Amino acid sequence: MSDMPQREAYGRALADYGDVNKKVVVLDADTSSSTLTHFFASRFPDRFFNVGIAEPCLVDFGVGLSLGGFIPFVNAFAAFLSLRAVEQVRTCVAYAETNVKLVGHYAGVSDFKDGPTHNCVMDLAVMRAMPKMTVIVPADNNEIINWLPVIAEHNGPLYFRMSRDKSLPVHTEGVKPEIGKGIWVREGNDVTLIANGAMLGRAVQAAELLAERKISAGVLEIHTLKPLDVEAICLAAAQSGAIVTAEEHTIIGGLGGAVAETLAVNCPVPLERVGIADRFPLTSKSADLLMDHMGLRVLDIVAAAEKALRRKER
Numbered sequence: 001m002s003d004m005p006q007r008e009a010y011g012r013a014l015a016d017y018g019d020v021n022k023k024v025v026v027l028d029a030d031t032s033s034s035t036l037t038h039f040f041a042s043r044f045p046d047r048f049f050n051v052g053i054a055e056p057c058l059v060d061f062g063v064g065l066s067l068g069g070f071i072p073f074v075n076a077f078a079a080f081l082s083l084r085a086v087e088q089v090r091t092c093v094a095y096a097e098t099n100v101k102l103v104g105h106y107a108g109v110s111d112f113k114d115g116p117t118h119n120c121v122m123d124l125a126v127m128r129a130m131p132k133m134t135v136i137v138p139a140d141n142n143e144i145i146n147w148l149p150v151i152a153e154h155n156g157p158l159y160f161r162m163s164r165d166k167s168l169p170v171h172t173e174g175v176k177p178e179i180g181k182g183i184w185v186r187e188g189n190d191v192t193l194i195a196n197g198a199m200l201g202r203a204v205q206a207a208e209l210l211a212e213r214k215i216s217a218g219v220l221e222i223h224t225l226k227p228l229d230v231e232a233i234c235l236a237a238a239q240s241g242a243i244v245t246a247e248e249h250t251i252i253g254g255l256g257g258a259v260a261e262t263l264a265v266n267c268p269v270p271l272e273r274v275g276i277a278d279r280f281p282l283t284s285k286s287a288d289l290l291m292d293h294m295g296l297r298v299l300d301i302v303a304a305a306e307k308a309l310r311r312k313e314r
Contacts, residue, residue, distance in 0.1 A: 005164060006164070006165065007035060008036050009049075009144050010103075011040070014026065014146040016168045017149065017152065018044050018206075018305060020149070021100075022070045026073045027049045027073070027075060027165060027251070027277040028049075028058075029051055029075070029077075030052050031077060035162075055085040056127065056274050059102070060092055061074075063093060066098045066100050072099075074100055074104075076104070077106045077111070077118060077161070078120040078123045079119065080105070081123075082104055084158075085268070086126060089219075090210045093130075093157045094157050095132075097156055099159065101158050101162045102127075102157070103233065108197065109284075110248075111288070115281075116281055119290075121250045121281060123159075123161065125249070125253025129255070130157070132156065132157055135225040136161065136178075137197040137223055139170055140169045141169070143223070145173075146175050156250075158308065163287075165287040167197070168202065177231075180229055181228070181229055182224075184219075184221075186217070189240055191240050191241075191243070192239070192243050193220070193305065194220045194244065194245045194246070194259055194300060195219065195221060195231065195246040198248045198291070202301060206301035206302050209299075215305065225258055231288060233262050237263060241312050242308040243271045243272075244257060244308055252278060253275045255275070272299050274300050275296070276296070277295060
């Protein structure tokens with residue numbers, strides 16, 4: 001599935017998992033042809049619910065199914081799930097600690113055609129601020145597939161962030177993600193690149209370019225934004241003495257913010273953040289072009305690493 005868009009890998013894997021776990025039910029906001037939950041709907045029509053373009057109702061419907069003993073996967077565009085339905089998420093999911101899996105699709109700038117109302121670059125900041133909410137950002141299709149049973153078996157509120165587009169493959173089929181445990185993708189002693197989502201593959205490419213410049217860069221995937229793997233982040237700080245974060249999200253309140261908070265309190269070292277500045281994304285011809293335009297290029301990560309190294313050497 002490595003050559004599929006993330007949404008297709010998710011849709012097909014969710015349908016397959018429906019055979020394994022009969023308690024799983026799937027809800028959508030009239031976007032199943034976009035989220036590709038229609039694969040699940042065609043196989044399990046009695047366990048699929050199209051609530052319509054009504055994300056607040058969608059969330060509350062999922063809460064009701066959860067209270068009835070089911071495991072609801074609530075699917076909608078990330079921009080609307082994290083903003084339009086935020087009150088229901090706060091009160092009925094996070095505060096009530098209901099076992100609802102919120103799946104935010106078309107996140108970051110992957111919905112490149114629809115402009116700033118549909119691009120979602122602040123969802124992680126919103127969800128991370130929710131008490132009791134687990135927040136996960138998968139990097140590639142193999143990781144997505146292996147996350148499904150983990151998040152289904154996890155009891156409690158959870159936000160799972162999905163891209164519309166393809167992402168660079170990083171993991172093998174046998175990857176075994178754990179909630180709250182980062183994954184070391186590459187070892188390095190000079191600087192550590194901490195990334196998640198679509199930026200993990202770009203971070204690996206940046207590490208390869210840095211190696212050509214005789215700079216040893218480690219790559220640490222922090223897929224779980226909450227609970228955060230503080231131990232792995234501090235280990236990275238101790239081993240390399242300089243950190244760069246890379247995320248398809250605003251640098252305010254997402255991965256860069258979480259790592260900055262951790263370093264400031266526990267293990268201070270120079271930090272540079274690669275992410276979207278304090279502005280709204282534009283419309284573009286492709287997700288890759290928009291990511292490049294918003295400052296998420298591989299070369300932007302390389303430049304940030306070199307800057308962090310200069311700060312370390314002062």
